Amino acid sequence: MCGIVGYIGESQAAPILLEGLSKLEYRGYDSAGIAVYDGENIKVQKAVGRLKVLSEMTHDGATMQGVVGIGHTRWATHGAPSNTNAHPHYNQAETIVVVHNGIIENYMKLRKRLETKGYQFLSETDTEVVAHLLDYYYKGEPLEAITKIMHRVEGSYALGIIFKDHPEQVYAVRKDSPLIVGHGKDGNLIASDVPAVLKYTRNVYFILNEEIAVLTKETIGFYNVDGEEIQKECTTIDWDINAAEKGGYEHFMLKEMYEQPQTVRDTLNPRIKEGSIVIEELGMSDEEIQKISKIHIVACGSAYHVGVTAKYVFEGMARIPVEVDLASEFRYRNPILEKDALVIIISQSGETADSLAALREAKIRGVKTLGIVNVVGSSIAREADKVMYTWAGPEIAVATTKAYSAQLIATYLLAVKFAQVRGEVLEEEVTGILKDLQKLPEQIEMLLSHKEKIQRFANRYIAAKDVFFVGRGIDYAISMEGSLKLKEISYIHSEAYAAGELKHGTISLIEEGTLVAAVVTQEDLYKKTISNIVELRSRGAFVLAVTNTGNTEIQKAADYVIYIPQTNRYFTNSLAIIPLQLFSYYVSVGKGCDVDKPRNLAKSVTVE
Numbered sequence: 129m130c131g132i133v134g135y136i137g138e139s140q141a142a143p144i145l146l147e148g149l150s151k152l153e154y155r156g157y158d159s160a161g162i163a164v165y166d167g168e169n170i171k172v173q174k175a176v177g178r179l180k181v182l183s184e185m186t187h188d189g190a191t192m193q194g195v196v197g198i199g200h201t202r203w204a205t206h207g208a209p210s211n212t213n214a215h216p217h218y219n220q221a222e223t224i225v226v227v228h229n230g231i232i233e234n235y236m237k238l239r240k241r242l243e244t245k246g247y248q249f250l251s252e253t254d255t256e257v258v259a260h261l262l263d264y265y266y267k268g269e270p271l272e273a274i275t276k277i278m279h280r281v282e283g284s285y286a287l288g289i290i291f292k293d294h295p296e297q298v299y300a301v302r303k304d305s306p307l308i309v310g311h312g313k314d315g316n317l318i319a320s321d322v323p324a325v326l327k328y329t330r331n332v333y334f335i336l337n338e339e340i341a342v343l344t345k346e347t348i349g350f351y352n353v354d355g356e357e358i359q360k361e362c363t364t365i366d367w368d369i370n371a372a373e374k375g376g377y378e379h380f381m382l383k384e385m386y387e388q389p390q391t392v393r394d395t396l397n398p399r400i401k402e403g404s405i406v407i408e409e410l411g412m413s414d415e416e417i418q419k420i421s422k423i424h425i426v427a428c429g430s431a432y433h434v435g436v437t438a439k440y441v442f443e444g445m446a447r448i449p450v451e452v453d454l455a456s457e458f459r460y461r462n463p464i465l466e467k468d469a470l471v472i473i474i475s476q477s478g479e480t481a482d483s484l485a486a487l488r489e490a491k492i493r494g495v496k497t498l499g500i501v502n503v504v505g506s507s508i509a510r511e512a513d514k515v516m517y518t519w520a521g522p523e524i525a526v527a528t529t530k531a532y533s534a535q536l537i538a539t540y541l542l543a544v545k546f547a548q549v550r551g552e553v554l555e556e557e558v559t560g561i562l563k564d565l566q567k568l569p570e571q572i573e574m575l576l577s578h579k580e581k582i583q584r585f586a587n588r589y590i591a592a593k594d595v596f597f598v599g600r601g602i603d604y605a606i607s608m609e610g611s612l613k614l615k616e617i618s619y620i621h622s623e624a625y626a627a628g629e630l631k632h633g634t635i636s637l638i639e640e641g642t643l644v645a646a647v648v649t650q651e652d653l654y655k656k657t658i659s660n661i662v663e664l665r666s667r668g669a670f671v672l673a674v675t676n677t678g679n680t681e682i683q684k685a686a687d688y689v690i691y692i693p694q695t696n697r698y699f700t701n702s703l704a705i706i707p708l709q710l711f712s713y714y715v716s717v718g719k720g721c722d723v724d725k726p727r728n729l730a731k732s733v734t735v736e
């Protein structure tokens with residue numbers, strides 16, 4: 129996600145902004161920019177690429193004189209990484225300048241309204257709307273304009289703002305995106321995260337949702353959304369800088385697992401409007417959706433496992449036949465693609481060589497292609513006919529967690545949309561389905577809060593040689609991802625098996641005490657999988673079951689049960705995967721493995 133830094137004080141602002149932004153590099157970014165008030169005007173400098181480019185361009189900030197400024201590293205969401213889209217963004221008169229982290233969900237509507245009032249937009253970003261909207265409401269009193277826009281803007285935001293008329297102040301405001309204030313000796317700072325200010329101060333205020341901070345070089349005032357002053361407590365930070373860059377988490381993987389509720393919300397919320405699913409970027413008419421004869425899902429690694437789940441969801445809900453392929457297979461198997469087929473490529477990085485080649489193969493054959501991609505402006509995002517972004521933000525740990533969860537959500541949204549358009553679900557059912565989708569973030573939060581229980585369980589298995597994951601239907605797809613997570617970060621051999629297929633192979637490998645994780649979330653298949661569990665246990669397996677709350681019958685069959693909350697049968701993957709991720713993580717930690725950078729693996733595989 130983007131990084132924000134702001135400074136006002138006795139020192140030159142630009143070097144402090146650059147230094148602070150460098151401490152936020154871990155968040156991932158593709159362009160950067162700073163704005164400094166030089167005594168007369170607000171000057172802006174931006175650069176695509178690494179922060180180094182911006183530092184060189186400004187001679188480490190020396191060319192931008194001034195003691196008040198804001199800076200930003202941008203992880204592209206709306207619009208490709210470019211100078212124009214990079215922050216800070218001005219209003220037209222260049223008297224207000226804004227940096228933003230988050231997603232303004234109603235930006236299209238606001239943009240259209242502002243355009244009718246004569247505002248001209250330079251960038252494709254959602255952020256520019258904020259600069260113009262502030263301009264629209266600004267009548268000489270910044271706080272008033274800020275509280276007004278807070279009532280108009282929907283979505284998530286952390287904003288740093290400077291008004292040319294009030295150069296003795298920096299304004300900060302947040303809702304659902306992180307922002308802190310640092311109280312320094314020779315000035316005050318704002319930042320997305322603590323490490324950016326630690327060089328200057330350990331005294332920090334955490335801005336909460338819908339709170340505004342007004343910084344001068346000596347003072348910091350806090351206000352609520354009605355512009356009333358509020359009191360806040362200062363916290364003294366005693367962590368070391370390295371830990372802080374992971375937001376206090378021991379590993380990026382743990383941090384990213386904890387970001388899943390937000391990731392799911394960010395992928396979901398902008399696409400649910402007034403009780404229905406709106407996927408503008410799909411660019412397909414109802415007629416085109418009705419005509420889809422087959423869906424081909426093509427991906428690698430965990431993204432492929434999302435595809436396996438999605439097959440059950442599309443076929444079950446929308447009754448569209450689906451084929452799922454590993455990209456490395458699809459590209460060479462001379463696939464038969466009907467003219468009304470839709471090829472969906474799923475990729476976090478958007479750069480995976482095989483997935484990109486598969487996309488190109490599909491395009492050569494003239495079928496419609498859709499990318500479900502996390503990195504904006506990546507090759508797959510650029511080359512697919514249409515792109516649906518997962519708003520997971522940068523993922524640093526090699527083993528994917530939050531991007532996987534966001535990809536699942538994107539496929540659910542498509543499946544429900546297609547089912548609705550094709551008349552496979554009743555309108556009244558859709559309301560219930562959407563409710564279940566919107567409940568997922570808090571249900572994931574709840575599952576994450578049980579991490580100690582799973583940690584204790586995982587510690588018993590750090591010496592395991594083989595672990596098996598079994599399930600039927602969607603549960604088989606969840607098993608595949610659970611198994612991959614474990615083997616990639618703990619180096620324990622593990623396999624996923626369709627539960628009904630056990631007796632044709634895996635069962636011969638079961639010995640006294642072998643751990644088998646059985647995923648049992650599909651009610652109509654409970655009995656079938658329970659019989660498999662009984663078979664396994666009678667051969668000595670220790671069975672961990674992941675099942676729905678209410679399935680008490682399983683307690684008689686399994687050795688250890690983890691319950692997930694009730695949801696729509698097609699969405700259980702989003703919940704059942706959480707304990708499996710935590711299990712793999714804690715086994716890896718217990719074994720002392722390099723959790724975030726497992727041996728021999730790469731985050732983005734750009735070679736065949």
Ligand code: G6P
Nearest residue numbers: 428429430431475476477480528
């Ligand atoms: C690598 C990563 C996996 C990922 C796969 C596909 O193997 O380690 O976590 O699932 O590539 O990557 P993509 O960026 O295309 O989703």
